[in-house]
Amino acid sequence: MVQYILKRFLYMIPTLLAVSIVSFIIINLPPGDFVDALIAQRRAESGENVTPEEEVGLRKFYHLDQPLPVQYVDWITGIILEGDFGMSLRWNRPVDQLIWERLAMTFALSLSSMLFIWVVAIPIGVYSAVNQYSIGDYLATFVGFIGLAIPNFLLALVLLYISFRFFDQSVGGLFSPEYIDAPWSLAKVADLFSHMWIPMVVLGTAGTASLIRTLRANLLDELRRPYVTTARTKGLPEYWLLIKYPLRHALNPFVSSLNDIFVNLVSGATIVSIVLSLQTTGPLLFDALRNQDMYLAGSAIMMLSVLTVLGTLFSDLLLAWLDPRIRFS
């Protein structure tokens, strides 16, 4: 097992290297660079023109005059040797500061929406499968499909309206204005939770709906397996055998999709986050890509890949722990 994990970590190195090169190239593919974007922005904002000399100076300042491979090597050696992800050109701050700050918030959000999904979807999914074609099943299916069909941003807007109109809360964000810059306190945490439910529900509905459908389908397959009949002939009560046998078998696909959470940490729910003006990593990456803020964008993509690879490893290990067939093969 240790050897297996070691092997997986070694395989990660070439994967990540390849990802870093490809993402660096792709970020630089669109015509123009950060300086062009900066000049265009200044011109639009204040009408001031930048002389060609200034432009050259800016390029030199940002090291954009170097050939692309050199820029890449500078960036990647910085990461590997010093853990320095470079400066965000736009924010003029170290990239890692920017990302870490938002990562914690994103993690809290992803985790809570996942818990929301599981707590709501698993009982409903089980009920739907066990009582296939009952009124409850049809109801769950109906509500589920509505959840799937409504675009998340629309739901976000509706909930924002409701929370503003009926609960008198500030619109958007994860904190009320008075807490944004306040130091952490119990009151701030309470404030966070009072804001968290909207993104949690918004991000959760689609996931809940699809989880109900998948769990129902998986469980319907498992319920017909001979080992369920065997368990029944042993005289086990229905609820107990349901949890111990078919449900446990039916959960495998979810464990293997757990790595999605890690991916969502960085890229997930960008549109919802923009609508709700959440300080998560999604909008940050989106902004960086628009502005050709290459170090920020590149580092975000790198982190995304690391988390994807780690997430996959994590879910594989979890699967092996849950399923002896995988552990022994």
Add this chain to the structure above:
Amino acid sequence: MSTPVDNLLEINNLHTHFFTDEGVVKAVDGVNLAIPRGKTLCVVGESGCGKSVMARSILQVVDRPGRIVEGDILFKPGAGETTDLAKLDPHSREIRAIRGKDITMIFQEPMTSLSPLYTIGNQIIEAIRWHMPVSKQEARQMTIEALRKVGIPRPDELVDAYTFELSGGMRQRAMIAMALVCEPKLLIADEPTTALDVTTQANILDLIRELQTEMGMSVMFITHDLGVVAEIADEVAVMYLGSVVEHGTVDEVFTEPKHPYTRALLRSIPKMSLRKKARLDAIRGIVPHPLNRPGGCAFHTRCDFAQAGICDTLVPPITTLASGRQVRCLIYDENQPVSFESFTADDDAQEDVQERAISEDVMLKVNGLKMHFPITAGFFNRVVGHVKAVDGVSFEIYEGETLGLVGESGCGKTTLGHSIMRLYDPTAGDMLYREENGATVDLAKLNQRDLKRYHRDIRMVFQDPHSSLNPRLPVMEIIGESLKVNKLAQGKDLEKQVRDLLERVGLRPEYIRRYPHAFSGGERQRIGIARALAPNPRLVVADEPVSALDVSVQAQILNLLKDLQAEYSLTYLFIAHDLSVVAHISDRVAVMYVGKIVEYAPTEELFLHPQHPYTEALLSSVLIPDPRARHENRIRLEGDVADPANPPSGCAFHPRCRYAQDRCMTETPHLRETRSGHVTACHFAEELELAGVTVQDEIAPIEST
């Protein structure tokens, strides 16, 4: 038949129906049955006759959308106690207290009947703890004791094993341990040996019988294998389309079948007979779907004795004959003018097989063939060993003959078949194939491009007719593919040829546009055969072509294979584990063990005078469908086929051989002629006096009434 006091369980007029969108499927439709205390009742019939549903109804574990709609199931565990199981709520505490405690069940496939996610110990302990007030530790001790009792080696270790770590036989033993640990009064066994090797099957049957005597329980044993019935039954109930058509003691039913269905079933099995019969007496057609149950007597559509106007209109009542036997057939109803002429006619009256011309020419000469698969491990996938699936095999197939290849699963039969098809690149050896024009070519050395034309000459029929046909292609494409690929036919001509092929294998040409799911198992196997025959091959490798089929359908397919062989002078390599089938169809038989051929002789010679102890053990485990042929001193082959990655030193069979001596552990025996025309790989072939089969011709013929 017996006084009611003696019965542990009585089923009266049981109806279990499935309420589907297509209509009500009457899977069990009026079953009357009694299980005597301490005895074994075998329920026999083709698949689709409602045997399993009937058994599951007893414990009310019928899958949705089925439920019991009528009838009683009277369970009488002790004097004066009677519970009607059919009246209990399937979720009620009362029925749960009986399940797993008083009445337990074991199933066909122990791999899928036990969960792979928990250890066998976990699953057995759970059964104990729901029914008995014992601690975890005590339950574990009871489990280990139960595993020891069913013959699992090192039970204190294997209690923590998962199902996939055990062989099929061991899994079924664990399943039996689970069923018996609470000392039930009735064990319901639903085809418990169907998925096992003959040798393992014999051991499991012995085990069930021993435990039954020891614990004094009753057993309801469901099977489609009449050999098994003859071996273990006290009483037999024959089921057809949801009702019991005949019920009597095992001797009565086998020696004097009263119902035409029972008789037809008995006649459709290949017998261990050395008089070569051209054909088996297959039952016509297949079991109709219960939705299309024929009116009148349900069997009349397939009955040789059905009389128009009577059998198709009147539902036969249960008639109790003088001896106490029960039968559902109009002939025994005194009010009906039905009679069987020639019902008891001697079934030896059929023609003997005409000698087929087997040429002197060798069609395929396999020489020192080896097929090793590397085992990799470690960091850099180093090769740390080889699975020697086929390890130096030599034999010849003569033009026009059928060579049978037998052995337990895991002995390399299928790999050998696949190697001949060149689905693999053999590790060593050659396969000299003699073409029609007399030229010889070594198939083992050809590259894929040159092989293409030989894929027309040598074709394969697979075991599982369900998974070996692409479900997304119509029959036209499945059969026509090889013709199209080889540019043998196209367009109108192609369609005509496929239609002809369908007719040749006994299917209606109109089915050409249908997809595989529209066919029954036997019909699919016919499609598989048509696919193999399409490019007009010379050699057909048939890998267990009938082992997934019901006896009646098996007989139809064996007849078809024989007819086609005569008609198109085909040569067969027939791979099977069922020795009765092999005896019926083969001219010569090769026995394989751990990648090597251990014995090789003409069929009659091999079956009467086996020279290798492995062959003797295989022959001894064949269950002959005649209760008088039960033998007590069956050779039990313990353990499993040796691991081909790490075969035992010397003779690979020595750890399981009851005649093994020191020499066998060190010196590898080679194939040599031990009798004329008979080669064996055993050091002591000449000295040993091994027993062949009891030939059924020597058992007294069935008496006529």
